[in-house]
Amino acid sequence: MSMSERKTIDLEQGWDFMQKGIMKLKNILEGLPEPQFSSEDYMMLYTSISWLATHNYDHGLECLIPKLITVMHQRMMNKDTYHGYSTYWGKRKVLPSLREKHDEFMLRELVKRWANHKIMVRWLSRFFHYLDRYFIARRSLPPLNEVGLTCFRDLVYKELSGKVRDAVISLIDQEREGEQIDRALLKNVLDIFVEIGMGQMDHYENDFEAAMLKDTSAYYSRKASNWILEDSCPDYMLKAEECLKREKDRVAHYLHSSSEPKLLEKVQHELLSVYANQLLEKEHSGCHALLRDDKVEDLSRMFRLFSKIPRGLDPVSSIFKQHVTAEGMALVKLAEDAASNKKAEKKDIIGLQEQVFVRKVIELHDKYLAYVNECFQNHTLFHKKGGSEKLSDEAIEETLEKVVKLLAYISDKDLFAEFYRKKLARRLLFDKSANDDHERSILTKLKQQCGGQFTSKMEGMVTDLTLAKENQTSFEEYLSNNPNADPGIDLTVTVLTTGFWPSYKSFDLNLPAEMVRCVEVFKEFYQTKTKHRKLTWIYSLGTCNISGKFEPKTMELIVTTYQASALLLFNSSDRLSYSEIMTQLNLSDDDVIRLLHSLSCAKYKILNKEPSTKTISSTDYFEFNAKFTDKMRRIKIPLPPVDEKKKVIEDVDKDRRYAIDASIVRIMKSRKVLNYQQLVMECVEQLGRMFKELKCLYILPPYPVPSDDFVSMPVC
Template sequence: MTMNERKTIDLEQGWEFMQKGITRLKNILEGLPEPQFSSGDYMMRYTTIYNMCTQKPPHDYSQQLYDKYRESFEEYITSTVLPSLREKHDEFMLRELVKRWANHKVMVRWLFRFFHYLDRYFIARRSLPPLNEVGLTCFRELVYQELNAKVRDAVISLIDQEREGEQIDRALLKNVLDIFVEIGMGQMDYYENDFEATMLKDTAAYYSRKASNWILDDSCPDYMLKAEECLKREKDRVSHYLHSSSEPKLLEKVQHELLSVCTNRLLDKEHSGCHALLRDDKVEDLSRMFRLFSKIPRGLDPVSSIFKQHVTAEGTALVKQAEDAASNKKADKKDVVGMQEQVFVRKVIELHDKYLAYVNDCFQNHTLFHKALKEAFEVFCNKGVAGSSSAELLATFCDNILKKGGSEKLSDEAIEETLEKVVKLLAYISDKDLFAEFYRIIVGRKKLARRLLFDKSANDDHERSILTKLKQQCGGQFTSKMEGMVTDLTLARENQTHFEEYLSNSPYANPGIDLTVTVLTTGFWPSYKSFDLNLPAEMIKCVEVFRDFYQTKTKHRKLTWIYSLGTCNLIGKFEPKTMELIVTTYQASALLLFNSSDRLSYSEIMTQLNLTDDDVVRLLHSLSCAKYKILNKEPSTKTISSTDHFEFNSNFTDKMRRIKIPLPPVDEKKKVIEDVDKDRRYAIDASIVRIMKSRKVLGHQQLVMECVEQLGRMFKPDFKAIKKRIEDLITRDYLERDKDNPNTFRYLA
């Protein structure tokens, strides 16, 4: 028959046919013996619905079928599903629920196929909820709403059993929790509100109980082991049955209860807390502490603060140790300085190595711990020892290392490595400019002495290497003078060669004495005293010869002779034997006076040499009261006074053929500090002018802050000093005060 003549199916008859199919489906789900649906069976159901929806009104039963579709689910749930769930409890109820949910989804899938035509046309036109959603909503409203609280409590109770070490069926929990997720149909609200919120509360309570017991009974390392293990297990729990979105919230709860709540009690535990772990080098426990506390908000603050206290205390103890050693050895003054520098600086370097390794390894290079280490070292590195500033100690230490590896005879690699470490320490010293000045004085003195006597520098490579390191650390202006010193010495070597050629080409000019002159540039070297020492005739000839030579090379340079740095080799003809004496130019000038006089008074020597009292006393003491008595003194006391008389000691002898007669050093420390102060005044002036030039108008506070920031790399200027320089610049018309606001300055171009 044609389409138009199709027999109308009325609602009762059509639904009875559908009902049979639905009952058969339910029986299959209940496990009763029923034949499976064939594709023919399925097609007949589909066609019946299709026909009932496409008949002419009033026989279009789309709305009625849509309602009956929902009623089928409601009827099945009320008659079969709910009673079977209500009679079961705990794990059995969970298993039943999982089975019922799986069946429900199968039923939804099959009925959707039967009623598919409704979904395609009727629902779309009327904007009604689609069939799948209707099916799931029935379960949600009838089963889930009634049971979710019971289900949640059963699940949480199993989780707690598992936390206590019992075996549970994880797959079952996974399936139950999937229901909470799926019931949301793409939204997580049901899982979060009906399960997760309570589960998190329970977790917090569980770990809060645990923490209050453990914190009393366990050492800090044991407690941390437990905490780490708990976190690992909770993470594991998520991967097995909780939804992945729970992980951060769950771990946050555990960390809060186990770590945040008792941070201080844990870290401050008397025999096992953070202090004790640092004291006993418990590297593994400290690494664990970092791992745990890095996960909680601001958790590393207290750890880094204890680390800073600990390092500060250890460093301060080293300073005290060095102070004590120094005061015990006050008697033997010479030894103190050597001991202090070598041992103290070496120990500070070892301390830095040790804790830098902690920062890199235990604390994973975290900036907070680098900052703590820096601040701790700044505290005690700037203390100084027994009247020597840290800047001076470091400079002397470098010098000792550079003397062929110092007292320890280090290899080249070891020297390089040690210098690298010294430069790292220099970063913590606030008076870097003072270090630079001491270093220049020491290196200058050493280099000159070494070159003038032996004409070879023991380790130019290391000298250059430390300059490179200092340049990287403190910038070019810091090392420019020192680099100038190195260059000067190279040029001086060439200059000497030219001088020797000049002499061999004009024999009449030869002074008859071997002469080595080192010409230096004034700006690079520390300032040395230059007095008009009255030179002996022999030496005057040398000076003139060199001056003539130097004028052939350059017309516009003025030579200033620094006799205080010179050395001479004299031949002393004594009765027992002739000896070679290595002396300073001052000592040589004094001794040569005795070629023409047998006996001279203090005041005669002073007049003939044209020196100050201080210099004459040092000079005569070294020749008549010290180890080598080249001159005899009357009266023969241990100190020099202005009424003394002196004679050449013709009986002097020594087992050596060649001896060096030392002149006691002058205390340069005061002078260094004065020089540095002067340089600082210039630096502050320059900085203020630079800032004002670019800003034109600036308030007092800001000017001071910018100035401190600019100069901070070299030294910490104090506020009073800056204020003083500002006043000075105002009087010199570089700046003026604002008429209305005296705290504001203007730049005067």
């Protein structure tokens, strides 16, 4: 019957015609012998539906939609009629075929039925495209494709999703136990949970993922409770790392990508977070043992695992700190024991012990710095504070504020001030200060905390450096305007005010001829600035850059003025004895030993020594080492440091005597006559802010004074 032969078509007759096409589609999907749709078949169905829709607009459209939905329902339910319309679909309907299967067989049937249903919905949407495009769109109704998926969700998915979820989780657990499963099948099943949401993930998350994550936690909780008792820390970590790797692999093969962070978090929590302390503190295999036994690979694995859990590195870094501190303190204890050993009375023996201690400390630092870089990926938690991370200006200010507040708890503030002044002097003179603004900032805070007298010398030091730079600029201008005053070498002189700076040793070093001209030129310049000040040269603080012409290559050496003076002696002599060097330089034994040791026995052997021992003796001879070389073209040769702690304490004790004397005078000038005990109490009150320990011998006369006697101020 051609559509052109009739102007109208009865709805019931038209529907019967369309059902034949739908039956053909059903047979194809069921695998029954049925030829595929030809283009003529497709066009006939499409045209028939369009004809019905346009020529029965008032009644036909309202009826076609329910009929179409009925077809989809009948496809899934075990029913053969709907409102009297016969729609035979065969004996195997979707729900009955799924209800009779279980486990993996049910999953395979579900995947097959879902694929067929999507095909049927897609074809029906094509047949009814006219309705979908005009009628449904104008009525703001859901598209037919969405209606088809909703039918499957309401009639099949809602009934079976729980069974499907349990079957999938069971297969996942089987795979975790080492069994082979069909990963492609799980991928197809889980795609149903995603697709049924039609753009939303709520069905996947609520109907599958939540239960899967709960099962994952329970599974690994059981495993961890056994492993933590049976396995060593390295073996446990190997298992944990392998589990995490396999879970990531599952996500890649069949779970949705959004599950990965949630899944790994569950595994990390059960395997690592719950048993972190127990694992790290295992007696014979925990973190302490791994550090003790240099288990670099295991420590690297520990960092990788615990860096992934919240604050997981805190206990690792804490144990690392304890271990390094313990090893460092063990070295200190050995050094203390050696220093107190009565057999080690000679200076050269004690010096050797100190060298060994320093070398051991450096080796310890290098060893654990390598751990920080290689095992712990240079993470800031494993560095000392401020050593590996650059703080912002605000953070530095906050830190300085806290440091100054701690000063309130220090009893001997004057001792702190002297040590701080020594350190500040070295930073300023050798350009080691990280930031001049921060130096001024902390001085301001110290002044607010302890008063102007506390920081007056230190503030003077900072001011001196500013004036010294201006003075150097004037000196350079002087040289440019007076060609005859050229010193022959680049010269920088820092002029300091004596009262502000710590006291330094000043020997009359016999300068080499090359340096004498420099001193004379600067003196001439300084006399043009002022005639009322005397310059005292502190050669111990000077540095020189000299050119060493060695046979392999010429190198630049950065040395102290003392070292430079010693090396320049070898320009005119091939071989010099200890006594000759000492005489020509006019230095003390201690200074000569230090500088010759740095040049012949330390890292850089610029001089060859006879005999070839590691200590300096007054009978030694020295020659220039023409064969010396190094991979660098510019090297710094340091002098061994001098422990100035004892001298600082002695200087502070002297200052305290003067402070006590001044306090007594102030008190007695105001009181005239005072009980001795009261005098002591008032002295303590005046000076207690700077130091607590008042040695009474400073305020006692040369004879005993009873506590109830009075002290009187003589009339001048």
